[in-house]
Amino acid sequence: MPTERLTFQxxxxxxxxxxxxxxxxxxxxxxxxxxxxxxxxxxxxxxxISGRLAAMGIAVLRFDFTGLGHSKGEFSNTNFTTNVQDIMAACAALDERGMAPGLLIGHSLGGAAVLKAAPDMAGIKAVVTIGAPDDPAHVTHNFADALPEIMTHGVAQVSLGGRPFKIDQQFIDDVSKGELLPAISKLKAALLILHSPIDDTVGIENASEIFLAARHPKSFVTLDDADHLITNPEDAEYAAEVIASWSQRYLDLKAPAPPIGAPEGVLRISEADPDGFLQDVQNGPHHHMLADEPLAYGGTNRGMSPYGFLGAGLGACTSMTIRMYARRKGWPLTHVSVDVTHDKVHAQDAAAQTGTKVDNFARLITLTGDLSEMQRQKLLEIASKCPVHRTLERRSHITTELAP
Known part of the structure; x- marks a missing residue:
């Protein structure tokens, strides 16, 4: 996934x-x-989430609000209103590049900010919130102990996530006037609400209020046992999958034409976790899978292994070929299942003397239906004529080159 660093005002x-x-x-x-x-x-x-969306053809701009991360400015001079304005500035920067956004995604207070901004932004077709509060003032519970000092002295230094921040009275005054629910009722885009029922930072009741205030089309998906920051990689992956699948309906994605020689499109495999072996396997904009290695080999076991995918291709092709033949013949085949196992075995030729091994795929085919023994044997014979079987049995040619 190529990533471009950029700045805007x-x-x-x-x-x-x-x-x-x-x-x-x-x-x-x-x-x-x-x-x-x-x-x-x-x-x-x-x-x-950004990586997952990029894998399906959606560019994602993620930026640091004023005074945070690598952005300039003083955090103590910002508030909820300025966050909304920063979002609009980011969208304007994208528009100048000819990449006006159709989807807004906001996490926690960022979710409240995109809900506030979206009704006044043309071209937004879908909005996603993750653990968002229904009232921006909810954020003050993160530093409730400092509120008396802020009211007395106008400012206080608080610790948030182990880092010091200055919060002043203008921030408190601004979030208290956020009035988010009226803005939600004016939303003219589809809304997806993602929230964990055990979120102890922004309670699940906030999701209920947002959902009730919004008009259709609207959807709510629980994040089960995820924490507020979605720190578990599996929870982040699930959220990414849901957003990617849901957003296709409203962004009206058009799949690009496959290149000549690849009538089923292009398979793109890209790293999802540079520290491990997890891979995004993307077939066009609509089909996504994960590949990984077992725990014993240093992976996280969140997807099939490469040989697992190879065996799956053989098993699926075997089942499809049997079904097509039985359907054409009108035979009473009601169900097919194929168990595939893979192993390395010694070659049964002269090469075996040198310790050479070959790949062995074993298939166990279960045929259900009122089939005669002749029909069963014929279907067994047909299984060995499936295209993937033939590909694996003959030598293949692989060409590889570096992208420019």
């Missing part, structure tokens, strides 16, 4: 830092990701 004219995650193939749509309160564009959940 925020609400106050300060330079804001951003990353634009781009598809390796055709660019089909653009999304903007707004991070959580006092977080940054580079938190794991943001990276994972």
């Amino acid at each position: 925020g609400h106050s004219g300060h330079t804001l830092a951003a990353r634009l995650d781009l598809p390796e193939g055709p660019h089909l749509a653009t999304a903007l990701f707004a991070h959580c309160f006092t977080c940054s564009k580079d938190i794991p959940a943001a990276r994972r």
Whole structure:
């Protein structure tokens, strides 16, 4: 996934830092990701979701709000209103590049901000919130102990996520006037709400209020046992999968024409976790899988192994070929299943004396239906004529080159 670093001017004219995650193939749509309160564009959940969307052809801009991450400015001079303005500035920067966003994604207070911004932004077709509050003032519970000092002295230093931040009275006054629910009722885009029922930072009741305030089309998906920051990679992957699948309906993605010689499209495999072996396997914009290695080999076992995919291809092709033949013959075959195992065995020829091994795929085919013994044997014979079987049995030629 190519990533471009860029900057643009925020609400106050300060330079804001951003990353634009781009598809390796055709660019089909653009999304903007707004991070959580006092977080940054580079938190794991943001990276994972952006990477997943980029894999299906959606470019994603994720940026640091004023005074956070690598962006310039003073955090103490910002508030909920300025966050909304920064989002609009980010969208304007994308528009100048000819990449106006159709999808807004916001995490926590960033989710509240995109809900506030979206009704006034043309071209937004879909909005996603992750653990968002229904009232921006909800964020003050993160530093409730400091509220008396802020009211007395106008400012206080608080610790959020182990880092010091200055919060002043203007921030408190601004979030208290957020009035998010009226903005939600005016939303003219599809809405997806993602929230964990055990979120102890922003309770699940916030998701209920947002859902009730919104008009259709709207959807709610629980994140089960995820924490507020979606720190578990499996939870981030699940959220990414849901957003990617849901957004296709509203962004009206058009699959690019496959290149000549690849009538079923292009398979693109890209790293999902540079520290492990997890891979995104993307077949066009609609089909996504994960490949991984077992725990014993240093992987996380979140997807099939490469040989697992190879065996799956053989098993699926075997089952399809049997079904097509039985259907053409009108035979009473009601169900087919194929168990595939893979192993390395010694070659049964002269090469065996040198210790050479070959790959052995064993198939166990179960045929259900009122079939005669002759029909069963014929279907067994047909199994060995499936295209993948023939490909594996004969030598293949693989060409490899580096992309420019």
